Amino acid sequence: MDGARPSTAVVGGGIAGLAAATALAERGVAVTLYERLPYLGGRVGGWPTRLRDGTAATMSRGFHAFFRQYYNLRGLLRRTDPALERLTGLPDYPLLHGSGTRDGFRHVPRTPPFSALGFALLSPSFGLRDLGAMDPVAAMPLFDVRVPDVYARLDGISAHDFLDAVRFPEKARHLAFEVFSRSFFADPRQLSAAELALMFHIYFLGSAEGLLFDVPRAPFPDALWNPLADYVERHGAQVRTGTPVEHIEPARDGGYRITTDGDETPYDSVVLALDAAGLRSLVARSDRLGDAPWRERVARLRTAPPFLVSRLWLDRPVAPDRPGFLGTSGFGTLDNISVLERWEDEAARWAARTGGSVVELHAYAVAPEAARDVEEKRLVDQLHRVYPETRAATVVDARHEWRADCPLFPVGGYPDRPTVRTPDPRLVVAGDLVRGELPVALMERAATTGFQAANALLEQWGVRGQTLWTVPDRGRNALLRGLARWASG
Ligand SMILES: Cc1cc2nc3c(=O)[nH]c(=O)nc-3n(C[C@H](O)[C@H](O)[C@H](O)COP(=O)(O)OP(=O)(O)OC[C@H]3O[C@@H](n4cnc5c(N)ncnc54)[C@H](O)[C@@H]3O)c2cc1C
Secondary structure, eight states: OOSSOOEEEEEOOSHHHHHHHHHHHHTTOEEEEEOSSSSSSGGGOEEEEEOTTSOEEEEESOOOOEETTOHHHHHHHHTTOTTOTTEEEOSOOOEEETTSOEEOSTTSOOSTTHHHHHHHHHOTTOOHHHHHHSOHHHHGGGGSOOTTHHHHHHTTSBHHHHHHHHTOOHHHIIIIIHHHHHTTTSOTTTBBHHHHHHHHIIIIISOSSTTOEEEESSOHIIIIIHHHHHHHHHTTOEEETTOOEEEEEEOTTSOEEEEESSOEEEESEEEEOOOHHHHHHHHHHOTTSSOHHHHHHHHTOOBOOOEEEEEEEESSOOOTTOOSEEEEESSSSOOEEEEGGGTOHHHHHHHHHHSOEEEEEEEOSOOTTSOHHHHHHHHHHHHHHHSGGGGGOOEEEEEEEEEOOSBOOBTTOGGGSOOSBOSSTTEEEOSTTOOOSSSOOHHHHHHHHHHHHHHHHHGGGTOOOOOOOOSOSSOSOHHHHHHHHHHTO
């Protein structure tokens, strides 16, 4: 870099903004990170709360799986935790269907393509008859997933219709695939089949890590974001939590003026690392940003339906054999149950002291018009069905978090999503809503696009950026790739 240190405003302090801020600050850019909320981490943030029994606790949107394929996110976390000791592995990804069928991924071989085949053969959800009834030609796109080609092929149909075309067995569909589509917080009828195929590639056919994952040993602020905030500050960044950006104005010198409630500051460049609604409204308020087609595309971004995270502090423990995490389907709205004291130190201390359990329930893609109190009660009723010992428990305290801040990837929506680069080279976008050319999703997409946004700015100053890693960007097996090409004509 020649001359004065360039400056960048990073707007949004979730994973994407933190990744961008880290890569820029490490390379000597003067970074200011603006976050609307009083804490960092965005959707993976945590905030203090006090329980009825007087205990200080940390609430959050709760359980997040840090998959082993999240190479770039793990690289970000390694900045402050080189051996990733603040994460701990859970032994399996167990799944339970309302009919009583149980599945898991621990015993499934990890080497592709035996991972997919192994899951099918070991799973009680797949009969041999089911396998024989599947349409192998319709399933072929799954065997050679490339980004962005997969969007050209599958963005025009829904995940639900794609699975119908493949004649994927009903029970296995709930267990293996709805887990993915619901982790996009959407009904499979609304979700682009391309996103589903991408998940299949990331977890089954494109990598050897499978569906095994880690979770933080402590609440998110302690395990992840407070250490990272200290790290970027040590690299000269300013972290301004509790500071929403109201307006961004291009300046005559090619930079930008950032306006908050209290001040207006000039920067050479800007990273927009907001959630979909935040990006839409900031761009709408900042009417000279980008160009008209870009602004129209941002205005069309949609948000997935609301989700509910209920955390219950119970006066007695769940049965000792209950896993730390259980994916569920076929019970109604319940998508998963976590028993927090199995892996989180704060919950473990509370459980040890009181003899109780801290249990968390997730329900994704709840109907927007649903009555909240009814849904909250319904979710707890489903817990009673899955873990009957909880029926007798008294709820010492509960938190019910309703949010609707995950991006929706609707059928045909791919062309509308913003890319990292915008019509203006000094204005870049990052986040899990961003359309990229790498096979990544969710938290890993946030981290990867955050680094890509930083790299896009650094290259203009002649500085080498962050090296990125992903699972292979095509099907791994040459024979299956050939078959997929043949099937696509
Ligand atoms: C319940 C739940 C469970 C999940 N489970 C998983 C999982 O198991 N695995 C996985 O990989 N992913 C999971 N996800 C998804 C994951 O949380 C997201 O993909 C990821 O956190 C997105 O990060 P981001 O930085 O793109 O966006 P965000 O975290 O949304 O960050 C955007 C930030 O911008 C801020 N902002 C908005 N407007 C402004 C403004 N005007 N000025 C300043 N700041 C502003 C927001 O407050 C927010 O902090 C889950 C999400 C939820 C909600």
